Amino acid sequence: MTEGRRTRVVLADVHPRTHDHDRTRTELAEQTQVGEALVQGLVRAQLALALRLALVVAIGLGGLPLLFAVAPEVSNARLAGVDLPWLLLGVAAFPFLFVVGWAYVRLAERNEQDFVAVVRRPER
Amino acid sequence: MDNPYIIPAILLVTLVTVAIGFYGLKLARTTSDFLVASRSVSPTWNAAAIGGEYLSAASFLGVAGLILKYGVDVLWYPVGFAAGYLALLLFVAAPLRRSGAFTLPDFCQLRLGSRRLRKLATAFVVFIGWLYLVPQLQGAGLTMTTVTGQPYALGALLVGAVVTCNVALGGMRAITFVQAFQYWLKLTALLVPAVFLLLQWQADGRPAVAAPDGPVFHTSTTVVIEDHATLTMADGSTMTVRAGEKLDFAAGEPVPQVSTVDDTRGPDWLLPGDSDQGLFATYSLILATFLGTMGLPHVLVRFYTNPDGNAARRTTLVVLGLVGLFYLLPTLYGVLGRVYTPQLLMTGRTDAVVVLLPGAALGGGLTGQLLAALVAAGAFAAFLSSSSGLLTSVAGVISTDVTGHGSVRDFRLATVIAGVVPIVLSLTISTLDVSQVVGLAFAVAASSFCPLLVLGIWWRGLTARGAAAGVLAGGGAAAGAVLLTVLGPPLSGWPAALVGQPAAWTVPLAFAVMVIVSLASRGRVPADVSEVMLRLHAPESALAGSPRR
Numbered sequence: 001m002t003e004g005r006r007t008r009v010v011l012a013d014v015h016p017r018t019h020d021h022d023r024t025r026t027e028l029a030e031q032t033q034v035g036e037a038l039v040q041g042l043v044r045a046q047l048a049l050a051l052r053l054a055l056v057v058a059i060g061l062g063g064l065p066l067l068f069a070v071a072p073e074v075s076n077a078r079l080a081g082v083d084l085p086w087l088l089l090g091v092a093a094f095p096f097l098f099v100v101g102w103a104y105v106r107l108a109e110r111n112e113q114d115f116v117a118v119v120r121r122p123e124r
Numbered sequence: 125m126d127n128p129y130i131i132p133a134i135l136l137v138t139l140v141t142v143a144i145g146f147y148g149l150k151l152a153r154t155t156s157d158f159l160v161a162s163r164s165v166s167p168t169w170n171a172a173a174i175g176g177e178y179l180s181a182a183s184f185l186g187v188a189g190l191i192l193k194y195g196v197d198v199l200w201y202p203v204g205f206a207a208g209y210l211a212l213l214l215f216v217a218a219p220l221r222r223s224g225a226f227t228l229p230d231f232c233q234l235r236l237g238s239r240r241l242r243k244l245a246t247a248f249v250v251f252i253g254w255l256y257l258v259p260q261l262q263g264a265g266l267t268m269t270t271v272t273g274q275p276y277a278l279g280a281l282l283v284g285a286v287v288t289c290n291v292a293l294g295g296m297r298a299i300t301f302v303q304a305f306q307y308w309l310k311l312t313a314l315l316v317p318a319v320f321l322l323l324q325w326q327a328d329g330r331p332a333v334a335a336p337d338g339p340v341f342h343t344s345t346t347v348v349i350e351d352h353a354t355l356t357m358a359d360g361s362t363m364t365v366r367a368g369e370k371l372d373f374a375a376g377e378p379v380p381q382v383s384t385v386d387d388t389r390g391p392d393w394l395l396p397g398d399s400d401q402g403l404f405a406t407y408s409l410i411l412a413t414f415l416g417t418m419g420l421p422h423v424l425v426r427f428y429t430n431p432d433g434n435a436a437r438r439t440t441l442v443v444l445g446l447v448g449l450f451y452l453l454p455t456l457y458g459v460l461g462r463v464y465t466p467q468l469l470m471t472g473r474t475d476a477v478v479v480l481l482p483g484a485a486l487g488g489g490l491t492g493q494l495l496a497a498l499v500a501a502g503a504f505a506a507f508l509s510s511s512s513g514l515l516t517s518v519a520g521v522i523s524t525d526v527t528g529h530g531s532v533r534d535f536r537l538a539t540v541i542a543g544v545v546p547i548v549l550s551l552t553i554s555t556l557d558v559s560q561v562v563g564l565a566f567a568v569a570a571s572s573f574c575p576l577l578v579l580g581i582w583w584r585g586l587t588a589r590g591a592a593a594g595v596l597a598g599g600g601a602a603a604g605a606v607l608l609t610v611l612g613p614p615l616s617g618w619p620a621a622l623v624g625q626p627a628a629w630t631v632p633l634a635f636a637v638m639v640i641v642s643l644a645s646r647g648r649v650p651a652d653v654s655e656v657m658l659r660l661h662a663p664e665s666a667l668a669g670s671p672r673r
Contacts, residue, residue: 039658047582050214065406068396075395085396089199090455094448097210101441112663119666
């Protein structure tokens with residue numbers, strides 16, 4: 001971690017950086033096939049996770065306009081004196097989004113911990 | 125309106141903003157302090173700052189105004205404005221932070237190593253930034269006219285000048301504190317009056333928000349007509365009115381429909397639309413807002429102030445929570461505005477509902493006046509914070525990529541250039557709905573930077589040529605649609621839907637062109653793609669060395 005250490009600002013740096021890499025980082029990058037397979041595995045796992053959760057939202061929220069259009073009885077329904085579409089879009093959507101985000105943060109961090117465990121094992 | 129507390133409240137917010145800016149100036153000593161707060165910002169402050177910067181005039185005033193006018197269908201604006209952070213979290217947050225890129229042009233350079241793509245990205249950052257700044261200044265002018273009776277230009281100029289000076293002098297360090305303070309101010313400014321408004325609505329015997337015969341005047345009201353128009357009365361009869369004409373309505377009278385104001389009445393306001401065009405517009409709006417947030421320049425800059433990728437993710441989650449909490453409130457204002465300020469449906473100035481509602485519902489007593497002043501202060505906080513963030517990012521890319529080399533002096537000069545253009549635009553162009561202009565900025569961002577970021581982060585096969593072609597095709601088409609909407613003749617039917625809400629065709633176009641051209645120029649995949657992918661995706665702890673060190 002780099003707490004307390006000054007880090008260069010990239011904003012002013014329009015030339016590609018190739019020389020200031022951490023030594024360990026370069027080693028991992030140069031571990032040719034093994035290293036590359038590991039990174040690709042991590043990228044795939046993270047992408048699959050993100051796409052799965054995006055699908056949950058695409059169906060859960062993105063399906064609503066279509067549902068309202070094909071099933072007017074849903075839009076006419078009332079819950080506690082409020083029309084269902086107002087309740088779903090005005091209130092329920094926000095906690096739903098937060099819960100999906102919370103699940104993603106947990107699962108993505110778990111994927112990363114697995115990656116770190118694999119990377120470090122040979123060093124011990 | 126003669127409320128003695130409003131001008132002091134607006135001045136107080138402005139002065140506090142400037143004071144915190146100067147406090148930050150004293151702390152900022154080096155160029156990196158000046159621009160990125162040295163990454164010493166804690167996640168809670170950072171999340172509140174992102175929220176404070178993001179909740180603009182569109183959120184504070186515009187959403188409630190649209191709901192008052194159009195009803196349930198526009199609830200997709202707040203949902204999309206919040207959901208954009210989820211898309212950002214899922215696909216962009218941690219890798220972008222790990223890339224070390226500070227702006228979108230930086231990301232282009234780091235990932236694809238192309239100076240020309242960098243220039244193209246710079247052009248789009250400036251276009252989106254200005255498109256987003258203009259409605260902030262319009263909102264300021266409108267609020268000034270509505271609550272104090274001062275000329276429109278004064279509000280726009282005041283906010284424009286304060287923000288330009290503050291950004292030029294204080295830089296990013298100051299902005300973080302200002303923004304975090306302004307999130308909480310904005311939340312309070314809507315939450316406290318909302319409680320009183322709900323109690324008042326209860327006390328009034330819960331008047332119906334969607335009366336079967338359309339909205340009615342709650343109290344006797346005098347409406348001043350602004351443009352020559354035809355009124356359609358509830359019984360179907362029509363009458364012609366001239367500009368400047370005053371009409372008196374008694375309590376309980378239905379609100380006539382005005383030919384110059386487009387609004388939705390009866391069940392269409394209450395229930396989701398099911399026409400093909402309406403459905404297309406809704407899905408287009410969903411795509412633009414869900415995918416546009418990640419491409420907004422002032423949002424991305426903030427990610428650099430997180431210490432690492434995991435912190436970036438957690439910060440984004442907190443932002444999602446804070447922004448979601450805020451968006452529960454504008455709906456309430458839009459709905460209650462239907463009861464207490466239906467005259468706005470006749471003047472068309474529905475963006476003013478948030479600032480007018482406390483006075484209209486609670487009366488001219490001390491409580492009503494104080495709450496109206498609080499809301500006006502919150503609205504000014506919204507203009508100041510969003511414009512500061514936008515201006516910082518636009519000035520940042522101009523100073524690095526157009527006018528100079530990113531020194532503090534270049535940045536100050538760029539700030540003045542970046543600030544003057546939207547100020548002039550806001551004084552000259554016609555007033556569209558604040559939220560709709562912001563929605564167009566989202567559409568351009570979703571059709572240019574979203575595909576660039578998502579494919580750049582997750583697909584090794586992206587080439588600079590493919591990225592440039594995709595940004596030009598999708599972003600160019602969306603930008604053309606925006607210009608046609610703002611400057612062109614009024615359209616109707618399908619052309620209006622395709623141009624007014626372009627994201628549903630421009631976003632897929634951008635993705636498709638980017639992938640196809642990248643595949644066609646496969647030989648030009650950057651040689652360091654594996655190294656960059658490692659940097660983007662591997663957690664810092666895997667790269668920081670073995671635990672024994």
